[in-house]
Amino acid sequence: MTDKKKMRAxxxxxxxxxxxxxxxxxxxxxxxxxxxxxTGAAGAFRKDANAAEIRAVQNEWKxxxxxxxxxxxxxxxxxxxQLGAAWQPQYERELDEVARVLAQ
Numbered sequence: 001m002t003d004k005k006k007m008r009a010x011x012x013x014x015x016x017x018x019x020x021x022x023x024x025x026x027x028x029x030x031x032x033x034x035x036x037x038x039t040g041a042a043g044a045f046r047k048d049a050n051a052a053e054i055r056a057v058q059n060e061w062k063x064x065x066x067x068x069x070x071x072x073x074x075x076x077x078x079x080x081x082q083l084g085a086a087w088q089p090q091y092e093r094e095l096d097e098v099a100r101v102l103a104q
Contacts, residue, residue, distance in 0.1 A: 012082050018056035024084030038087050042101035
């Protein structure tokens with residue numbers, strides 16, 4: 001990883017600490033085996049987390065998505081990896097589905 005990419009990853013992690021915890025804790029490399037899908041992982045997070053943790057992830061998710069609204073799925077996948085996720089959505093609707101579960 002280049003120094004520029006390392007800096008970007010560090011900046012993202014500092015800006016989105018709750019998302020980093022959610023992504024690395026629930027959307028890790030074994031998330032499909034453990035939860036079946038990204039929405040399953042989001043549902044598990046909602047069951048496990050307290051109200052403050054859920055609100056923090058919801059708020060950071062909205063900001064994160066708004067900063068990437070003009071980005072391609074490949075660019076979003078890079079951001080996800082920089083924040084600790086192994087998930088690589090194939091369709092925009094997958095992101096919307098996770099957002100819906102997080103907002104419940």
